[in-house]
Amino acid sequence: MNVMSIASSGMRAASLEVQAAAANVARLSVEGAARIGVAQTSVVGGGVEAGVVEAAPDPGAPVSDLLAAKDAVLAFTANATLIRRSDQMLGALLDERG
Template sequence: MNVMETALSGMRAAQQGVQVAAHNMANVATPDAQRLQLQRAAAGQGGVEATVVAADPDPTAPLGDLLAAKAEVVAFAANAAVIRRQDQMLGSLLDRNA
């Protein structure tokens, strides 16, 4: 797996994390709504694999969900910066070899 694919897998996981946090926040007042949690694992070739699983009820969860959503936004931006930098480096290499 190359740098671009690794960063993309991180962006996909971060996107799923934001969706999970949004789901949990949207259903905070719903009595029987299932809380969700994102589990991450290292992918065999590099990068990350994310799986959405059911989570136990937690009365302090709304605050955790808000913080998790913010952390996922930061993780997404960091992976996007890696992709931007990879693109810049490739462009510089191509310019140099042209």
């Protein structure tokens, strides 16, 4: 697996985390609504797979959901930066050879 696909899988997982946190906040007023979370597993060769799972009740919600979303946004940004820098390095390498 290359750097671009590893970073892309991280971005997909981070996006799913933000969606799960938003869904939890949106359902706060719904009595008996289950909370959801995201489980990530490593992939052989690099990267992650992510999936939605039922999460335990959290008395700290929505604060914990908002913090989880912020953490996921930072992870998304870091992976996007990695893709952007990798692309720039490849472009610079091709410019030197051309």
